[in-house]
Amino acid sequence: MATHGQLSVSLWTTEDPEKKAVPFLISRILEQKGGFRNISEESLQGEIVTGESGVEDVESPVDKAEEDEKPRPEQLQAARQDIWKFTQQAFTDTHHTLDYMSLVLTKYKVRQAEVTLSPFLKETVPTASLGTEVISQPAYPKSQKQNDEFASMGCKLQSLCSAADTILKSATKLENEMKLEAKYWKQVLSVSEKGWCISRVPKEKQTLGVRFGFLESPAEFRDKGLAPLRRGENGSVELDLSINRVRPKILRARVLHNGKFLASSLGHGDKMDDDSLESDLLRARDSIFDSELFAEIYREGRNSANRDVRCLDNGILIPLEDTTSVLVELVDRSSKVDVLLPEHTHTTLEKTPALILVILRILLSHSHRQTYRRRMEKPLAISERRAQWAPPSILRPVLSYLQHRAAISTLEHALEQIRRVFVNAKLEFEVASPTDQIDWEKIFHLEAVDSSEYVYEVVEALSGHLQVSITIKAPSQGTELTIQSRTHALGTQYKLIRSAASSLDPKVDLMLSEDTIYTDQSDLLSTLVEALQADLVKSIDSQSRGIWHAETPLWGELETSPKDGYYHQVRINLQRDRLELAWAVVRFVEEISSRTVKVWKSTSNPEEKRVGLVRAMELLSSAPLESDPEAYSEQMFRSQ
Numbered sequence: 025m026a027t028h029g030q031l032s033v034s035l036w037t038t039e040d041p042e043k044k045a046v047p048f049l050i051s052r053i054l055e056q057k058g059g060f061r062n063i064s065e066e067s068l069q070g071e072i073v074t075g076e077s078g079v080e081d082v083e084s085p086v087d088k089a090e091e092d093e094k095p096r097p098e099q100l101q102a103a104r105q106d107i108w109k110f111t112q113q114a115f116t117d118t119h120h121t122l123d124y125m126s127l128v129l130t131k132y133k134v135r136q137a138e139v140t141l142s143p144f145l146k147e148t149v150p151t152a153s154l155g156t157e158v159i160s161q162p163a164y165p166k167s168q169k170q171n172d173e174f175a176s177m178g179c180k181l182q183s184l185c186s187a188a189d190t191i192l193k194s195a196t197k198l199e200n201e202m203k204l205e206a207k208y209w210k211q212v213l214s215v216s217e218k219g220w221c222i223s224r225v226p227k228e229k230q231t232l233g234v235r236f237g238f239l240e241s242p243a244e245f246r247d248k249g250l251a252p253l254r255r256g257e258n259g260s261v262e263l264d265l266s267i268n269r270v271r272p273k274i275l276r277a278r279v280l281h282n283g284k285f286l287a288s289s290l291g292h293g294d295k296m297d298d299d300s301l302e303s304d305l306l307r308a309r310d311s312i313f314d315s316e317l318f319a320e321i322y323r324e325g326r327n328s329a330n331r332d333v334r335c336l337d338n339g340i341l342i343p344l345e346d347t348t349s350v351l352v353e354l355v356d357r358s359s360k361v362d363v364l365l366p367e368h369t370h371t372t373l374e375k376t377p378a379l380i381l382v383i384l385r386i387l388l389s390h391s392h393r394q395t396y397r398r399r400m401e402k403p404l405a406i407s408e409r410r411a412q413w414a415p416p417s418i419l420r421p422v423l424s425y426l427q428h429r430a431a432i433s434t435l436e437h438a439l440e441q442i443r444r445v446f447v448n449a450k451l452e453f454e455v456a457s458p459t460d461q462i463d464w465e466k467i468f469h470l471e472a473v474d475s476s477e478y479v480y481e482v483v484e485a486l487s488g489h490l491q492v493s494i495t496i497k498a499p500s501q502g503t504e505l506t507i508q509s510r511t512h513a514l515g516t517q518y519k520l521i522r523s524a525a526s527s528l529d530p531k532v533d534l535m536l537s538e539d540t541i542y543t544d545q546s547d548l549l550s551t552l553v554e555a556l557q558a559d560l561v562k563s564i565d566s567q568s569r570g571i572w573h574a575e576t577p578l579w580g581e582l583e584t585s586p587k588d589g590y591y592h593q594v595r596i597n598l599q600r601d602r603l604e605l606a607w608a609v610v611r612f613v614e615e616i617s618s619r620t621v622k623v624w625k626s627t628s629n630p631e632e633k634r635v636g637l638v639r640a641m642e643l644l645s646s647a648p649l650e651s652d653p654e655a656y657s658e659q660m661f662r663s664q
Contacts, residue, residue, distance in 0.1 A: 127154045204259030211261040211301060212253060220305060225252050234263070236309040238316075240395035245316045251308065263304045272311040272357040275318060275384075277377035280341075281348045289377035311357065317388045317418070318354040324419040331423050342380075342423065345430050348373075350380055382467050383422055383486065390483045391416035420513065421486035428490040428511035431545065432458055435509070438549050438600060439494065441628045442556070445603050446499065449626035450636030451560070454497040496552075498559040505536070505555060507548070518542040520551055549600060557598040564596075564641060572641065582641075583610075592644060602627045605637065607644050 123145050129137035130151040216222045225233040237249010252264040277289040325333045325340045334341040339353035439455045446453035490511040504523040522536040542548040558577040565574045572582040580596040597604040603626040
């Protein structure tokens with residue numbers, strides 16, 4: 025039987041002949057040993073035996089010091105050269121290994137092996153010239169085989185148990201996740217069913233978000249109106265408002281008078297104090313709405329300095345009356361409650377701040393609706409000039425309303441003063457309550473089902489001209505005077521119109537025509553007083569049964585018929601705060617009258633106690649013609 029020899033293939037190691045040269049050896053001895061004095065044959069032989077010499081591995085401290093002293097660029101270049109040398113060595117070793125394996129495989133698969141065989145080896149070495157042989161393996165004991173099978177089976181059982189535990193844990197986790205997901209999607213569905221818009225968050229495509237803002241708002245507020253709907257640890261939906269990084273805000277209006285706050289729009293309990301998702305959405309919506317509203321009125325307030333509007337650092341001051349104004353601020357929702365002392369509260373102004381805020385919010389909502397309508401309209405023809413839309417006007421209608429309200433309040437106060445004068449004079453005088461275009465009390469009790477019609481009426485009235493009518497019934501009971509007030513951006517205008525069935529005096533009738541417009545309230549009141557005085561004189565003339573006569577009611581003079589060369593003359597003087605009666609006796613032939621004496625007066629003081637004007641006229645008509653007016657009237661009215 026032929027024996028097969030074994031052939032080992034390896035690279036021949038070659039030594040550098042320069043390292044065996046005498047000059048090189050002398051330099052190594054001087055560097056490593058410091059000279060020949062400390063070297064002997066025995067020491068060198070001992071180093072060879074013990075293996076402690078390590079001439080090849082010992083690094084000279086001098087070389088290391090010199091290497092450290094080299095500049096940084098040279099060190100980097102040397103390191104680069106080392107890396108390149110090692111890479112080349114690795115490439116050479118890998119190439120030789122590949123040639124070796126390819127040459128071995130040429131015996132079995134020539135075509136596949138020739139693909140990876142180097143060209144040099146193809147030319148110098150014939151294919152299939154290198155072979156391999158399988159050496160017989162040692163015997164594998166049966167006991168060892170059985171132990172390996174048991175170990176393998178145990179490993180498989182352990183793996184199966186681990187897989188089962190993992191599957192059970194995964195099933196439990198999946199069940200919990202299903203419950204949490206079901207709870208999350210149920211709440212998301214409830215939010216969608218309530219009318220909130222659900223969409224994807226632009227920067228997080230895999231996250232759902234809810235839009236609580238308004239698409240018709242400017243970009244700076246429109247982008248803040250979308251918040252992600254995160255899933256909490258218990259599966260409930262959590263509104264993530266951290267993207268806005270703004271604390272919830274709310275508008276607050278307060279009435280300021282001489283440095284003291286008389287009324288506030290806040291102070292009542294918040295209806296959204298719970299932590300439900302619906303309340304969070306409503307709070308976020310109200311916050312962004314009020315922020316946009318404050319920005320709009322602040323922008324408009326800077327252009328309304330001619331109407332006494334002042335823009336402060338944290339609010340805007342709107343004039344209400346002469347010494348009273350309304351301060352509108354944007355504050356944190358947590359600091360919304362105002363505590364007003366009882367002596368600082370004002371009943372008539374209690375609802376004014378809340379009313380102003382409601383009107384402002386209605387006007388901003390109307391502006392959003394107008395923007396939506398323009399967006400839904402058919403686009404204009406393409407042109408180089410883009411359509412320019414005027415910014416919304418929100419503060420101007422409120423200023424007009426407050427101006428209108430202040431004018432009507434002043435007018436009502438003057439009419440009440442005149443009414444008290446007539447009441448103290450025991451005369452009939454009625455002033456009907458102003459009939460306004462809008463029932464402002466209804467604005468605090470709006471419901472969603474019937475609010476749209478009313479809101480459109482409010483917007484139309486505020487956007488147009490505010491009008492109000494006041495009807496006055498004069499003492500003659502046949503004369504009705506109507507004051508029509510109309511407020512616009514330039515101011516308030518008035519008209520004083522009488523009923524068609526009555527006629528007072530030609531000059532007075534001319535002033536009471538519909539063509540006469542008053543821009544000053546004092547001129548209106550002066551004309552009203554003259555008309556009431558003429559009506560009063562005409563009423564006395566008609567009710568005295570021929571005793572008193574008035575040729576010109578506008579002058580306020582009444583005379584009796586001459587008797588025995590004498591007659592009585594009375595002059596009625598009506599002012600806004602008093603009604604005076606002056607009496608004189610006139611000699612008919614010589615037209616010489618006695619001194620005119622003020623014998624009776626009625627003021628607006630409710631505590632005043634005097635006889636009525638009709639009774640005073642009766643007493644004067646029965647006075648002797650030869651009597652002294654001053655002495656007789658003093659005696660006569662004292663007895664009354």
